Amino acid sequence: MKPQIIKTIICLALLAAATAAQPARPIKPSDIGFDQRLDEQVPLDLAFRDEGGKTVRLGDYFNRKPVILALVYYQCPMLCNQELNGLAGALKALSFEAGKEFEIVVVSFNPRETPELAAAKKENYASAGAAAGWHFLTGDPKPIEALTQSVGFRYAYDPMLNQYAHASGIVVLTPKGRVARYFYGIEYAPRDLRFGLIEAAEERIGSPVDQVLLLCYQYDPKTGKYSATVMKSLRLGGVVTVLGIAALLFALNRKAKAAARKVKPASYCFLPLGWPFSPVFIQLLPDASSFAGEFDALFFTLVGISVFFIVLIAGLGLYFVIKYRRRSPGEIPPKTAPSVPLEVAWIGIPLLICLVIFVWGASLYYRAYSAPKEAMEVYVTAKQWMWRFQHTGGQREINALHVPLGRRVKLTMTSEDVIHSFFVPAFRVKADVLPGQGRYRTIWFEATKPGRYHLFCAEYCGMNHSGMIGWVEVMRPQEFQAWLNLGGAEGSMASSGLKLFKQLPCGSCHKDDGRGRCPVLEGLYGKQVRLEDGRIVTADENYIRESILDPKAKVVANYEPIMPNFTGLLSEEQVAQLVAYIKSIGTQQQNTLKE
Numbered sequence: 001m002k003p004q005i006i007k008t009i010i011c012l013a014l015l016a017a018a019t020a021a022q023p024a025r026p027i028k029p030s031d032i033g034f035d036q037r038l039d040e041q042v043p044l045d046l047a048f049r050d051e052g053g054k055t056v057r058l059g060d061y062f063n064r065k066p067v068i069l070a071l072v073y074y075q076c077p078m079l080c081n082q083e084l085n086g087l088a089g090a091l092k093a094l095s096f097e098a099g100k101e102f103e104i105v106v107v108s109f110n111p112r113e114t115p116e117l118a119a120a121k122k123e124n125y126a127s128a129g130a131a132a133g134w135h136f137l138t139g140d141p142k143p144i145e146a147l148t149q150s151v152g153f154r155y156a157y158d159p160m161l162n163q164y165a166h167a168s169g170i171v172v173l174t175p176k177g178r179v180a181r182y183f184y185g186i187e188y189a190p191r192d193l194r195f196g197l198i199e200a201a202e203e204r205i206g207s208p209v210d211q212v213l214l215l216c217y218q219y220d221p222k223t224g225k226y227s228a229t230v231m232k233s234l235r236l237g238g239v240v241t242v243l244g245i246a247a248l249l250f251a252l253n254r255k256a257k258a259a260a261r262k263v264k265p266a267s268y269c270f271l272p273l274g275w276p277f278s279p280v281f282i283q284l285l286p287d288a289s290s291f292a293g294e295f296d297a298l299f300f301t302l303v304g305i306s307v308f309f310i311v312l313i314a315g316l317g318l319y320f321v322i323k324y325r326r327r328s329p330g331e332i333p334p335k336t337a338p339s340v341p342l343e344v345a346w347i348g349i350p351l352l353i354c355l356v357i358f359v360w361g362a363s364l365y366y367r368a369y370s371a372p373k374e375a376m377e378v379y380v381t382a383k384q385w386m387w388r389f390q391h392t393g394g395q396r397e398i399n400a401l402h403v404p405l406g407r408r409v410k411l412t413m414t415s416e417d418v419i420h421s422f423f424v425p426a427f428r429v430k431a432d433v434l435p436g437q438g439r440y441r442t443i444w445f446e447a448t449k450p451g452r453y454h455l456f457c458a459e460y461c462g463m464n465h466s467g468m469i470g471w472v473e474v475m476r477p478q479e480f481q482a483w484l485n486l487g488g489a490e491g492s493m494a495s496s497g498l499k500l501f502k503q504l505p506c507g508s509c510h511k512d513d514g515r516g517r518c519p520v521l522e523g524l525y526g527k528q529v530r531l532e533d534g535r536i537v538t539a540d541e542n543y544i545r546e547s548i549l550d551p552k553a554k555v556v557a558n559y560e561p562i563m564p565n566f567t568g569l570l571s572e573e574q575v576a577q578l579v580a581y582i583k584s585i586g587t588q589q590q591n592t593l594k595e
């Protein structure tokens with residue numbers, strides 16, 4: 001194609017040069033060519049003659065179909081024939097048919113040419129396979145001038161050579177006669193021609209595949225060609241991605257339809273948007289604690305808000321990309337002043353939403369992580385790689401925890417080695433368990449459905465971290481009582497603590513009459529304690545544990561720091577037993593005080 005264009009240009013230049021030699025009427029190169037008259041209305045009432053010599057209106061060929069207009073002259077020695085041959089060649093590869101999806105109107109711009117010449121030309125192309133859709137017209141100077149000017153076609157007559165110097169190309173017109181596309185040269189890419197016709201027909205012709213392809217290709221008026229555009233390709237990629245995600249969600253959702261029926265969505269503002277994601281989630285994960293529903297509501301509200309804004313922003317982005325696209329290379333957008341109400345809105349609304357999320361999340365977190373006083377207690381010790389549980393009645397379990405249905409259960413947790421994390425997804429509880437001098441971590445839950453639920457370690461804690469799993473068994477109260485009675489042979493935690501207390505012996509300093517060298521422990525639990533540095537602390541589990549493992553950390557006012565350090569001498573379970581014992585005498589004392 002390129003050599004032919006060059007040939008054409010050389011030919012035009014030669015013509016121009018040859019005519020330039022004529023002092024009478026020089027033809028300048030600027031006399032020939034195409035002016036871009038995109039979207040210009042072509043006068044449809046112009047009168048021409050058809051191949052039979054009958055007078056016709058140009059508008060007769062515009063019948064709700066796009067029209068390819070070729071401006072030629074039939075006695076042209078070379079260029080015009082090449083142009084028509086090129087068009088016929090492109091049509092062979094085009095799945096559209098002239099006369100069916102579109103019309104071809106060839107108009108001679110030489111007013112001296114006759115219908116006989118036109119008929120001969122048509123004969124040529126009829127034998128080449130083109131027939132019904134091709135129309136070869138001739139006409140008088142006036143309509144010819146009007147037509148060529150309306151599409152910006154410039155040409156000049158050279159009397160010396162008795163030839164016309166002219167540009168070569170075809171023009172695609174819309175069914176209403178507006179200029180839609182120019183294709184230059186003498187060969188036309190069938191794909192470009194197809195796109196041009198589809199767009200000129202306002203997409204009433206062509207297949208869905210064309211529509212998709214057209215998303216990626218754009219007509220460049222400068223070159224008269226369609227080329228792939230990065231932006232459009234990206235846009236298409238985005239659409240495909242979104243569709244893929246939607247299809248995936250749809251498939252997952254269908255799979256989980258049965259589970260979805262059980263769900264009763266709460267009526268939070270963004271929840272309906274997030275809830276479509278829930279069936280998958282809930283199928284994977286039962287909700288079995290009093291907090292599960294509230295956590296889910298918050299979670300799906302967050303998902304809903306995210307989905308809402310993703311769709312809003314991506315949607316507006318796409319919409320604006322299309323609506324405010326650059327329509328011509330010289331287009332300069334009008335100046336827009338920033339809108340204060342708009343800016344206030346886009347700062348204010350997200351702020352408000354964030355505040356709502358914060359207040360909601362914080363209040364839920366606060367309630368979920370502060371254990372109620374009346375909760376049943378279980379001590380949890382994590383170590384590589386197991387979970388050990390001690391009930392206050394003395395029952396011990398490893399990698400299994402039995403709890404009663406409908407009762408609040410408080411877990412007091414510590415680790416013997418590294419950081420572990422206690423995680424029961426069905427209860428929506430998870431908390432890190434810290435080793436050493438760290439604090440007891442407490443969490444609580446109230447199981448609402450009997451059954452067995454997975455317990456995980458959710459912190460990578462070494463080689464067998466993945467094996468640090470277990471079960472939480474939720475039992476009906478009577479069953480739980482029966483289970484306690486079966487397993488409680490060793491005596492309660494408090495009585496084990498008392499045994500240790502005597503064995504160590506703690507009682508030689510901590511005397512209950514207040515005459516010992518160490519503070520009285522009876523009635524201590526839950527009280528305020530004044531330290532030697534003037535601080536006042538509450539004697540809770542953390543305080544008691546720390547005072548056993550690191551007695552010098554908090555020395556009680558008026559006492560000497562003489563207590564030995566028990567770190568390494570006691571297991572965490574034994575520490576927990578001592579804590580349970582001290583709590584029990586604290587409670588007894590308080591009870592006796594009340595009586």
Ligand code: CUA
Nearest residue numbers: 420457459461
């Ligand atoms: Cu313990 Cu991971």
